[in-house]
Amino acid sequence: MRVAAANDESSPTAELDLLDHRFLLFTGKGGVGKSTLTAALAIEAAARGLRPLVVELGHRATMRSIFGVEAVGITPRAVGHGVHAMSVEFEQSVVEYMAQHIPSRRTARAIVSNPVLDRLFKAMPAVGEIATINILRHREAERDDRGRPRWAPILVDLDATGHALMFLELREVVRHLMGAGPMRRLVDEVADTFADPRRTRLNLVTLPEELPVSETLELHQRIRAARSVAFGRIFVNRVPTTGLLGAEARVEALHEAARSQGDPELLADAVFARAALDNERRARAQIDRLREHLALPVVELPRLVASRLSGDELRALGRAALAPVRAGEGA
Amino acid sequence: MSLSALVGDGSLVVCVGPGGVGKTTVSAALGLAAARAGRKTLVLTIDPARRLADALGLDGLDDAIRRVPLERLGVDVGGGSLWAAMVDTGASYDALIERIAPDEDTKRRILANRVYRAVSRSLARSHAYVAMERLYDAMENGGYDLVVLDTPPARNALDILDAPGHLASFLDGRIVNWFIPELDKPRGLGARLVAKGGQVAKGLLGRVTGQTLLDEIIEFLTVFVTMREGFIARAQRVDELLRARDTAFLLVSSASPSSADDAAWLRDDLLRRHVPVHAVIFNQSFVPVVPDEPHQLRLQLDDADVDARVRALAPELPTTEALLETAHGMRALRKAAAADNQRFQRIVDGLVAELPAGCHRVRAPRLDEEVRDLPGLARLADLLLAGEQPG
Numbered sequence: 001m002r003v004a005a006a007n008d009e010s011s012p013t014a015e016l017d018l019l020d021h022r023f024l025l026f027t028g029k030g031g032v033g034k035s036t037l038t039a040a041l042a043i044e045a046a047a048r049g050l051r052p053l054v055v056e057l058g059h060r061a062t063m064r065s066i067f068g069v070e071a072v073g074i075t076p077r078a079v080g081h082g083v084h085a086m087s088v089e090f091e092q093s094v095v096e097y098m099a100q101h102i103p104s105r106r107t108a109r110a111i112v113s114n115p116v117l118d119r120l121f122k123a124m125p126a127v128g129e130i131a132t133i134n135i136l137r138h139r140e141a142e143r144d145d146r147g148r149p150r151w152a153p154i155l156v157d158l159d160a161t162g163h164a165l166m167f168l169e170l171r172e173v174v175r176h177l178m179g180a181g182p183m184r185r186l187v188d189e190v191a192d193t194f195a196d197p198r199r200t201r202l203n204l205v206t207l208p209e210e211l212p213v214s215e216t217l218e219l220h221q222r223i224r225a226a227r228s229v230a231f232g233r234i235f236v237n238r239v240p241t242t243g244l245l246g247a248e249a250r251v252e253a254l255h256e257a258a259r260s261q262g263d264p265e266l267l268a269d270a271v272f273a274r275a276a277l278d279n280e281r282r283a284r285a286q287i288d289r290l291r292e293h294l295a296l297p298v299v300e301l302p303r304l305v306a307s308r309l310s311g312d313e314l315r316a317l318g319r320a321a322l323a324p325v326r327a328g329e330g331a
Numbered sequence: 332m333s334l335s336a337l338v339g340d341g342s343l344v345v346c347v348g349p350g351g352v353g354k355t356t357v358s359a360a361l362g363l364a365a366a367r368a369g370r371k372t373l374v375l376t377i378d379p380a381r382r383l384a385d386a387l388g389l390d391g392l393d394d395a396i397r398r399v400p401l402e403r404l405g406v407d408v409g410g411g412s413l414w415a416a417m418v419d420t421g422a423s424y425d426a427l428i429e430r431i432a433p434d435e436d437t438k439r440r441i442l443a444n445r446v447y448r449a450v451s452r453s454l455a456r457s458h459a460y461v462a463m464e465r466l467y468d469a470m471e472n473g474g475y476d477l478v479v480l481d482t483p484p485a486r487n488a489l490d491i492l493d494a495p496g497h498l499a500s501f502l503d504g505r506i507v508n509w510f511i512p513e514l515d516k517p518r519g520l521g522a523r524l525v526a527k528g529g530q531v532a533k534g535l536l537g538r539v540t541g542q543t544l545l546d547e548i549i550e551f552l553t554v555f556v557t558m559r560e561g562f563i564a565r566a567q568r569v570d571e572l573l574r575a576r577d578t579a580f581l582l583v584s585s586a587s588p589s590s591a592d593d594a595a596w597l598r599d600d601l602l603r604r605h606v607p608v609h610a611v612i613f614n615q616s617f618v619p620v621v622p623d624e625p626h627q628l629r630l631q632l633d634d635a636d637v638d639a640r641v642r643a644l645a646p647e648l649p650t651t652e653a654l655l656e657t658a659h660g661m662r663a664l665r666k667a668a669a670a671d672n673q674r675f676q677r678i679v680d681g682l683v684a685e686l687p688a689g690c691h692r693v694r695a696p697r698l699d700e701e702v703r704d705l706p707g708l709a710r711l712a713d714l715l716l717a718g719e720q721p722g
Contacts (some may be wrong), residue, residue, distance in 0.1 A: 029350065029351055030349060030350015030351040030484045031349060031350050031351015031352060031585070031587070031589070031590055032351060033589070035589065036589065061592070061596060062589065062592070062593075065589075065592045126449060173449060176445055176449075177445055177446070177449055177543070177544055177547070178543055178544045179542055179543035179544070209701065210382075210701060211382050211701060242660075242664055243660050243663075243664070244657065244660050244661070244664070247653075247656075247657045247660065250653060250654055250657040251657060251661065253648055253654070254641070254644070254648070254654070254657065254658055254661070256648075257644040257647050257648040258640075258644065260647065261643070261644055261647065263640055263643065263644070264622075265632065265636075265640065266637075266640045266641070266644075266658070267622075268620075268621065268622050268665070269637075269658070269661040269662050269664075269665050270661060271622060272620065272661065272664065272665040272668070273660070273661040273664055273665070275699055276664055276668075278699065279699060282700070308588065
């Protein structure tokens with residue numbers, strides 16, 4: 001099947017609601033709040049009557065702690081708010097892959113439980129990633145008793161940027177490494193799904209700071225050049241708001257008067273407000289930079305400091321993340 | 332040992348922690364503190380953060396170890412010096428092969444092998460492995476008083492502790508014998524079983540991955556096996572180095588709930604492996620709310636007095652509704668920051684509560700701007716050394 005060119009944000013397919021895609025991929029630098037955002041969007045998707053599945057990759061326990069459940073494993077489980085979640089570890093997925101590809105069940109079991117072979121498979125290049133996309137493809141193919149996709153959308157928390165690139169560039173890696181065979185076919189199939197803008201969107205999560213924004217712009221450029229996936233939205237987390245933009249002159253006047261008349265508390269308030277305003281202006285400049293360079297919807301989200309967000313707070317975040325925004329002007 | 336004592340006397344400091352908490356910057360700041368204390372210090376980082384190069388006053392940071400121009404700091408560091416390198420996984424692997432390959436032919440075959448290239452460039456665990464190799468080399472041959480190792484972000488898996496054994500296990504004798512049995516001609520029943528296992532393994536791999544990859548794996552193993560003993564010996568020595576008594580692990584976190592969750596996983600993993608955590612550093616973990624007291628978290632202020640304070644500024648500054656509103660906005664902002672500080676303090680307490688009594692805790696404030704030069708790094712170093720809280 002010929003696939004429409006990925007990365008073509010101006011195509012009519014871009015009009016599709018973000019949640020209407022089969023796969024929503026999320027990536028960004030560590031610590032920018034990807035997982036919370038992924039969970040929030042899943043909750044909002046469920047509230048809109050969809051059947052979201054959150055998939056987290058790697059050795060992590062983030063979804064477990066966001067949803068406050070005992071454990072999230074390789075089988076999807078309900079985690080509350082109408083959301084299902086699963087956690088895929090490379091090693092487990094290799095075992096599952098082997099079990100699916102070895103004709104005799106008994107041989108499969110023997111091989112998977114053989115410590116030496118097991119270690120070999122786990123150490124082999126690209127095998128873990130291939131086994132992981134194998135699981136994603138199987139989840140995508142699941143149907144409910146009415147014949148509809150069992151999971152829609154599937155929200156994949158790709159963890160760090162390098163991780164995301166590895167998945168998106170797997171076809172290239174495999175091309176140099178493997179001849180025709182089931183692994184190669186699987187990679188091609190999933191790569192086609194990822195490259196189809198009607199089925200998959202990659203969302204970038206970042207912070208309104210210089211380095212994270214630079215890295216986001218670089219990642220965007222690299223993926224855009226590879227044309228391996230189309231972009232969805234750019235989410236800017238933790239945007240500071242002082243509520244004092246426009247009142248700068250009064251802050252300055254208060255600062256000046258408090259200093260000349262020796263009121264230390266008012267002066268401390270004003271000094272703090274000035275620094276917070278500087279911080280807000282720096283953040284605004286970084287968001288402007290994103291809009292200048294990217295022709296994608298840039299969504300600003302507030303800074304949330306609660307130690308655990310409630311379901312309602314997460315849903316509100318999800319709604320804010322889906323609100324209509326204008327796209328940036330970038331090429 | 333306090334953080335300043337560690338910087339003055341330690342020989343290896345390993346910084347572990349989740350991503351996005353400023354671990355690389357903290358590592359560099361600690362290295363700078365040691366250099367200022369007169370020590371020859373190396374900071375080894377894995378994170379390709381270009382900002383760090385700028386902060387160190389270098390025009391770039393790559394696989395080669397470079398001297399940081401501390402003279403730009405304008406302070407006397409005595410005999411101290413600071414060196415830095417960013418481990419480039421592919422380049423470091425290639426350099427390792429160059430160093431240890433027994434002959435030109437072996438070197439050429441390895442460097443051209445596709446399995447080798449994939450292992451050395453695209454595997455997440457390769458970063459940890461090669462960082463350990465670099466660490467070992469620096470500790471053995473560099474003549475440094477202190478090495479600060481900034482590890483790749485990890486969650487509950489401490490890749491760096493597993494890394495030394497990883498490649499060695501790939502070169503496990505049984506695996507090698509399966510694929511290249513002619514190296515060790517089958518003798519007796521045991522060996523025949525091994526050979527049989529190898530045929531099953533080969534058949535299976537051929538089925539799943541195709542013949543091309545299988546051939547490359549065999550080539551990889553055939554060449555690598557000549558260096559197997561060396562790899563295993565090095566893996567053991569690196570493991571000993573990491574577990575040496577004077578190696579200090581620092582857990583670096585921020586006070587955000589998700590970083591603290593990840594840090595708690597790391598803490599438990601370290602404890603389970605009997606690796607002592609020397610200190611927990613909470614970077615960017617509060618906002619100073621009292622002038623000239625950067626470590627003061629609390630604020631007890633009466634909102635009612637804002638009006639009175641603003642009115643007292645007249646006639647120099649005439650009181651208007653808008654002015655009052657701005658003054659209340661300023662006060663609300665500062666109080667909200669103090670309330671956040673309290674919440675973060677509870678997260679910090681939760682993380683520290685599970686650690687043994689001797690573990691130090693250090694808190695550094697959120698800086699107004701990212702660290703972008705040597706004086707900025709020196710300020711962070713001062714804040715870290717002064718930020719020790721009683722355990």
